[in-house]
Amino acid sequence: MELLTASAIGLLTAAGLYLVLRLRSFPVIIGISLLTYAVNLFLFASGRLAINMPPVLRKGVEIYTDPLPQALVLTAIVISFGMTAVVVILALGSYLSSRNDSVNIGPKAPPDEQENEA
Amino acid sequence: MSHWIIAPVVLPAVLAAILTLSMRHHPALQRVFSLAGSGAVLAIAISLMTHAATGAIEVYELGNWPAPFGIVLVLDRLSALMVLLTAVLAIIILLYAVGTGWDQRGNSFHALFQFQLMGIFGAFLTGDAFNLFVFFEVLLIASYGLMIHAGGRRRFRAGVQYVIYNLLGSTLFLFALGTLYAVTGTLNMADLAQRAAEVPPEDSGLLRVGAMLLFLVFAIKAALLPLHFWLPETYAEAPAPVAALFAIMTKVGAYAILRMYTLVFGPDLATTANLIDQILLYGALLTLAVGMIGILGAKRLGRLAAFAAIASMGTLLIALSGFTVATTSAAIYYLVHSTLAGALLFIVVDLVREQRGEIAGALRPGPQLAQHGLITALFFGAAIATAGMPPLSGFIGKLLILDAVRDMSEVWLVWSVILITSLVAMLGFAQAGSVIFWKTETPEPAPDETEPTHTAPPQPTLPVVACFAMLASLVALSVFAGSAMGYIEATADQLHDPANYISTVLRQR
Numbered sequence: 001m002e003l004l005t006a007s008a009i010g011l012l013t014a015a016g017l018y019l020v021l022r023l024r025s026f027p028v029i030i031g032i033s034l035l036t037y038a039v040n041l042f043l044f045a046s047g048r049l050a051i052n053m054p055p056v057l058r059k060g061v062e063i064y065t066d067p068l069p070q071a072l073v074l075t076a077i078v079i080s081f082g083m084t085a086v087v088v089i090l091a092l093g094s095y096l097s098s099r100n101d102s103v104n105i106g107p108k109a110p111p112d113e114q115e116n117e118a
Numbered sequence: 119m120s121h122w123i124i125a126p127v128v129l130p131a132v133l134a135a136i137l138t139l140s141m142r143h144h145p146a147l148q149r150v151f152s153l154a155g156s157g158a159v160l161a162i163a164i165s166l167m168t169h170a171a172t173g174a175i176e177v178y179e180l181g182n183w184p185a186p187f188g189i190v191l192v193l194d195r196l197s198a199l200m201v202l203l204t205a206v207l208a209i210i211i212l213l214y215a216v217g218t219g220w221d222q223r224g225n226s227f228h229a230l231f232q233f234q235l236m237g238i239f240g241a242f243l244t245g246d247a248f249n250l251f252v253f254f255e256v257l258l259i260a261s262y263g264l265m266i267h268a269g270g271r272r273r274f275r276a277g278v279q280y281v282i283y284n285l286l287g288s289t290l291f292l293f294a295l296g297t298l299y300a301v302t303g304t305l306n307m308a309d310l311a312q313r314a315a316e317v318p319p320e321d322s323g324l325l326r327v328g329a330m331l332l333f334l335v336f337a338i339k340a341a342l343l344p345l346h347f348w349l350p351e352t353y354a355e356a357p358a359p360v361a362a363l364f365a366i367m368t369k370v371g372a373y374a375i376l377r378m379y380t381l382v383f384g385p386d387l388a389t390t391a392n393l394i395d396q397i398l399l400y401g402a403l404l405t406l407a408v409g410m411i412g413i414l415g416a417k418r419l420g421r422l423a424a425f426a427a428i429a430s431m432g433t434l435l436i437a438l439s440g441f442t443v444a445t446t447s448a449a450i451y452y453l454v455h456s457t458l459a460g461a462l463l464f465i466v467v468d469l470v471r472e473q474r475g476e477i478a479g480a481l482r483p484g485p486q487l488a489q490h491g492l493i494t495a496l497f498f499g500a501a502i503a504t505a506g507m508p509p510l511s512g513f514i515g516k517l518l519i520l521d522a523v524r525d526m527s528e529v530w531l532v533w534s535v536i537l538i539t540s541l542v543a544m545l546g547f548a549q550a551g552s553v554i555f556w557k558t559e560t561p562e563p564a565p566d567e568t569e570p571t572h573t574a575p576p577q578p579t580l581p582v583v584a585c586f587a588m589l590a591s592l593v594a595l596s597v598f599a600g601s602a603m604g605y606i607e608a609t610a611d612q613l614h615d616p617a618n619y620i621s622t623v624l625r626q627r
Contacts, residue, residue, distance in 0.1 A: 028282055098271045
């Protein structure tokens with residue numbers, strides 16, 4: 001169980017980083033999504049892994065799973081969902097206005113054009 | 119008293135919602151309410167500051183849950199100072215945005231501005247590490263909207279880069295928090311401070327990993343080399359009032375480093391002692407050097423101002439890396455100064471760009487400005503402040519830093535880097551200023567156009583008033599440097615003796 005979770009997080013992170021380093025907006029967005037999945041799993045596991053345990057303290061419950069990471073993960077999911085939506089819209093706007101989906105801003109634009117836009 | 123602590127967070131949040139929902143199509147009303155709201159927050163910030171100046175630490179328990187279980191907001195000297203600084207900055211920038219009409223060049227400027235303020239105030243006030251993450255996200259998502267305000271191809275592309283860089287930073291932040299939670303089982307900063315001291319030796323490696331990850335996150339925000347790559351393009355392309363507001367955003371990173379590494383991973387904690395000092399010092403020296411060289415090499419005014427922001431972060435972080443009372447107070451003084459000076463530079467640069475017409479921010483000879491003398495004087499003031507020349511507060515700040523690092527082993531290196539880069543900055547500003555203001559060309563009257571089209575339209579006075587207000591705050595910071603330093607030294611004392619903070623938050627009297 002531990003091995004499976006750990007390797008899943010590692011694999012997701014590695015794949016996410018690889019995609020982010022592609023520096024084109026679509027792979028980068030997918031890569032960021034993978035990274036957020038990885039971090040969500042990581043946060044979830046930070047309260048230790050427990051199976052079929054109640055998340056609340058009650059009388060007669062000796063072993064329970066930590067409820068706090070679950071709340072943290074919920075917050076993180078909501079935030080990353082919103083952020084992904086924002087970055088998709090932004091990337092789309094950027095692509096449609098400049099016909100270029102490279103994240104890297106190189107010295108490709110001719111200097112005159114730069115100054116007119118500034 | 120205690121309920122006022124949450125007012126700087128709630129007021130902008132409610133105001134932003136009202137601005138979006140019921141004043142969408144009333145620009146005049148939006149301006150009035152946004153300015154009034156910022157004025158109210160400024161008044162609240164002043165009253166919070168007078169309260170914090172007594173040395174009392176106020177805790178506000180959200181939902182009345184006691185500290186390690188619920189989220190707390192904590193008002194101490196440092197957070198009160200940061201809130202006041204943000205409030206002052208915000209109202210001047212709003213005046214500028216209204217005066218130049220920047221706020222009407224796109225949608226929802228005022229609402230996003232208020233949301234951004236809410237996030238910044240929250241980040242300064244919170245006493246919970248996960249809550250800090252949430253407020254970071256609030257201020258970031260508002261800044262994404264503000265960044266691309268008024269649109270434009272280059273601005274969009276810089277915006278995408280900025281957003282992606284910060285999303286990766288947020289992911290790293292969550293990894294750091296997860297690690298810390300796994301080791302200590304808490305995310306309340308005061309509780310973290312207690313538990314971090316009790317971590318068993320076999321877990322100390324994990325704690326160090328968490329501390330280091332957290333430092334990286336804040337270093338991204340604070341634009342520490344080599345994590346500064348998001349800054350130049352973002353600040354150069356952001357709309358001027360937004361770039362000026364962003365002057366406080368890098369300081370949020372510096373604030374978070376200061377808070378976490380005095381409270382939680384303080385110099386007394388054996389596990390993480392001296393973990394970041396050296397990295398921070400050498401990174402900051404490089405940041406300063408790169409920033410100042412960037413000023414000298416910039417080909418456009420926007421990038422010049424952006425590199426000035428990087429350089430000021432370098433100076434600030436050098437002082438921060440000392441982690442003694444003297445260096446911390448110098449750092450806090452320089453933080454206040456560099457926020458105001460950076461913002462001033464951005465809005466003055468924008469005035470220059472607007473009045474130069476087509477040539478805008480390019481550093482080559484262009485037409486004379488409409489308000490030539492006035493703006494030249496303002497640019498001169500901003501340059502003096504940023505480069506750290508007397509009589510403005512930049513000089514006092516640098517002097518304090520030079521004096522405070524006297525006991526460091528690297529004192530000669532630090533002194534020479536700070537002094538030489540100051541010279542480089544002066545050269546850079548002198549070069550830019552002389553090209554823009556002295557090498558002016560009188561435009562030849564085009565034969566096919568009639569004369570009246572050439573007369574410049576009357577320039578609005580409000581933007582200049584805003585610039586002078588910002589300059590006046592810098593002058594005030596220099597004139598009242600004595601009393602300001604009195605408050606700031608008390609702040610540094612309070613930070614370096616966190617026992618009172620911890621016991622107040624956790625109610626262990």
